[in-house]
Amino acid sequence: MENLQEARDFFEKGYLEYRPNISIDCAIFGYHNGELKVLLVKNKLIRKWYLPGGFIKKTESLDDAASRITAERTGLEKLFLKQVKAFGDVGRNSTLDVFDEEAFEQIIGFRIDESSWLAGETVTIGFYAITDIVNASPKADFFSEACRWFPVDALPELGFDHEEIVTEALSRMRIDLYHFPIGKNLLQPKFTLKEIKTLYEVLSGKTLNPTNFPNKLIALGLLTKLDEKRSIGGHRSPTYYKFNEDTYEKALEDGLVLV
Amino acid sequence: MENLQEARDFFEKGYLEYRPNISIDCAIFGYHNGELKVLLVKNKLIRKWYLPGGFIKKTESLDDAASRITAERTGLEKLFLKQVKAFGDVGRNSTLDVFDEEAFEQIIGFRIDESSWLAGETVTIGFYAITDIVNASPKADFFSEACRWFPVDALPELGFDHEEIVTEALSRMRIDLYHFPIGKNLLQPKFTLKEIKTLYEVLSGKTLNPTNFPNKLIALGLLTKLDEKRSIGGHRSPTYYKFNEDTYEKALEDGLVLV
Numbered sequence: 001m002e003n004l005q006e007a008r009d010f011f012e013k014g015y016l017e018y019r020p021n022i023s024i025d026c027a028i029f030g031y032h033n034g035e036l037k038v039l040l041v042k043n044k045l046i047r048k049w050y051l052p053g054g055f056i057k058k059t060e061s062l063d064d065a066a067s068r069i070t071a072e073r074t075g076l077e078k079l080f081l082k083q084v085k086a087f088g089d090v091g092r093n094s095t096l097d098v099f100d101e102e103a104f105e106q107i108i109g110f111r112i113d114e115s116s117w118l119a120g121e122t123v124t125i126g127f128y129a130i131t132d133i134v135n136a137s138p139k140a141d142f143f144s145e146a147c148r149w150f151p152v153d154a155l156p157e158l159g160f161d162h163e164e165i166v167t168e169a170l171s172r173m174r175i176d177l178y179h180f181p182i183g184k185n186l187l188q189p190k191f192t193l194k195e196i197k198t199l200y201e202v203l204s205g206k207t208l209n210p211t212n213f214p215n216k217l218i219a220l221g222l223l224t225k226l227d228e229k230r231s232i233g234g235h236r237s238p239t240y241y242k243f244n245e246d247t248y249e250k251a252l253e254d255g256l257v258l259v
Numbered sequence: 260m261e262n263l264q265e266a267r268d269f270f271e272k273g274y275l276e277y278r279p280n281i282s283i284d285c286a287i288f289g290y291h292n293g294e295l296k297v298l299l300v301k302n303k304l305i306r307k308w309y310l311p312g313g314f315i316k317k318t319e320s321l322d323d324a325a326s327r328i329t330a331e332r333t334g335l336e337k338l339f340l341k342q343v344k345a346f347g348d349v350g351r352n353s354t355l356d357v358f359d360e361e362a363f364e365q366i367i368g369f370r371i372d373e374s375s376w377l378a379g380e381t382v383t384i385g386f387y388a389i390t391d392i393v394n395a396s397p398k399a400d401f402f403s404e405a406c407r408w409f410p411v412d413a414l415p416e417l418g419f420d421h422e423e424i425v426t427e428a429l430s431r432m433r434i435d436l437y438h439f440p441i442g443k444n445l446l447q448p449k450f451t452l453k454e455i456k457t458l459y460e461v462l463s464g465k466t467l468n469p470t471n472f473p474n475k476l477i478a479l480g481l482l483t484k485l486d487e488k489r490s491i492g493g494h495r496s497p498t499y500y501k502f503n504e505d506t507y508e509k510a511l512e513d514g515l516v517l518v
Contacts, residue, residue, distance in 0.1 A: 019280060019347075019379075019380070019382070020279070020280060020379075021278060021279060021280045021281060022280060022281060022347075022382050056347065056382075058349070058380070059349060060349065061347060061348045061349060062345060062346075062347040062348075062382070083345065085342045085344060085345070086321060086342065086344070086345040086382075086384045087321075088278075088281075088315065088320060088321040088384075089320045089321075090317070090318060090319065090320060120278075120279075121278070121317070123278070123281050123321070123345075123382075123384075125345045125347075125382075171514070175434065175438050175514075178437065178438075178516070179434050179437075255434075257437070
């Protein structure tokens with residue numbers, strides 16, 4: 001929702017356009033220079049930080065909806081985006097207790113009551129995405145007073161069950177690291193083995209062996225050695241690598257086992 | 260739904276008890292003697308085979324609902340059960356076109372129309388479970404004319420998007436094999452290394468190295484060697500192993516990396 005009219009339409013008759021009772025929330029991870037962050041929005045009416053989220057249009061698949069929602073908040077159309085799982089614990093919407101009804105009525109012009117299409121509990125479908133922070137342009141929507149990056153290990157208190165969603169998104173992403181290639185839009189087109197090792201270390205939260213780890217990626221055929229070194233002077237200048245496009249795309253499709 | 264009254268109540272006023280627009284479908288895998296099967300039910304009104312499924316009570320978590328649904332069909336209370344993901348492609352309910360409305364009206368006593376709480380499209384949340392086939396007692400419900408096991412590589416045509424759910428459940432289970440221990444209720448309490456290798460081969464669909472693979476499980480501390488051999492005569496009698504309960508439970512909780 002980008003303006004007042006859209007917000008009014010959504011609360012009043014959103015059930016015509018959107019699926020009721022089901023939402024999407026996205027843990028958008030941002031990587032840059034060895035740091036991992038997650039994008040949060042601060043809601044004006046509930047006064048807490050949340051993952052960017054929204055509802056699913058009746059004409060959209062779940063993936064389409066997640067893609068639209070992440071694009072709205074980051075300006076990026078084609079993020080690496082994967083479903084985590086659905087979250088539906090009883091009472092997961094309970095922070096709506098602290099929803100500021102008066103502020104809402106002042107802004108929108110009517111109240112939400114029991115008969116609203118938004119009144120019942122929702123199941124939310126969690127997704128995660130990974131982007132290079134420098135590529136993204138975080139943008140608050142009409143009901144958010146802020147939208148910005150937080151280090152994954154220093155998050156503020158989150159509303160609803162969004163802390164659980166972040167935790168599950170991190171676990172899922174860390175399992176996926178063993179089964180899908182990653183890094184294409186997170187590293188420069190040419191990178192050193194040290195740079196890709198750092199990326200994997202930051203994403204996985206683990207220390208990796210400086211020789212074995214890159215050798216595994218090379219053995220899988222994911223990396224191509226370039227006939228070019230980073231010029232830092234002397235004989236220790238590191239060699240550049242790039243992703244092998246064909247192997248990378250095939251592995252994204254078929255999966256791999258990084259062992 | 261086990262009888263006519265329950266079925267009538269469900270269709271007429273199920274919205275009081277269940278969450279609308281969201282269902283659960285379970286790929287229940289059955290393993291026995293080196294064979295992998297999946298449990299299917301044949302619907303009386305749509306005349307196709309389906310995964311066992313149902314709706315989520317407003318008082319249940321998603322896991323609770325999946326647990327109830329699998330228990331109803333198998334008689335087993337504590338299956339190894341994991342969420343796969345949510346499925347919500349536009350048109351996924353389209354085989355309802357072949358829903359036999361007359362047969363339904365004859366059985367139930369009224370028609371379902373546009374105003375029914377069941378009229379809109381649903382998102383379904385897929386789960387998978389694994390059990391030893393001999394422990395389960397498949398049971399059809401009121402709207403099913405059959406409930407039985409099919410080999411995973413010889414399934415009949417499935418309704419809705421249930422073929423996609425089986426495929427995704429298999430992929431998810433095969434990734435989980437690398438990250439969670441498995442086998443506790445699928446093997447006898449004492450088993451040989453050959454038996455656990457066969458289990459993993461059947462579940463993963465891959466051929467495994469007869470020495471390296473068991474060694475990995477041993478290195479992870481999952482197996483305890485017993486001072487007892489299967490008596491098949493001669494010096495080649497295989498040694499029995501059992502799971503190390505503590506390591507197994509901890510790995511279920513924390514995850515592992517089987518590399």
